[in-house]
Amino acid sequence: MCKRRLVFAVAIFFSCACVNATPVGAQNLSPKTVQGSVTISAGGFRLDRRTGEFAQQLVVENKGATAIARPVYVTLAGLDARVSVRNANGSAAVPAAAPPTFTAAGRDGTSLQPGERTVLILRFRAPEAVPLAYRPQLSLSPPR
Secondary structure, three states: OHHHHHHHHHHOOOOOOOOOEEOOOOOOOOHHHHHHHEEEEEOOOEEEOOOOEEEEEEEEEEOOOOOEOOOEEEEEEOOOOOOEEEEOOOOEOOOOOOOOEEEEOOOOOOOEOOOOEEEEEEEEEOOOOOOOOOEEEEEOOOOO
């Protein structure tokens, strides 16, 4: 168990890092505007001893002055295929293929207003000694 804790401690090196959005077909926004306005920050992993799952909070925020009139897709690029992941409400990644992708939208369920942030709570289940390491990426288009 000690080795597993060490692996997870190393895997959260990107915690609280901001990642620029990768816009694809943004409505009424230039790609440069969207790239500089949407950020994602990741908290550390927390073990739920009852379920054996690790939980992590991701915050997606529109720091720009313009609303993003569609959901933002968060992709967990580079996540080991042996790791299963779902969000806290039980929804699996969409589609259920690699790499896992989740939808982040504001209070209205479809857009992200200026200054608005949305929180995703992800739950990971991994075999022993498989690291929970990935690169969070943002897009305005669903995966294909």
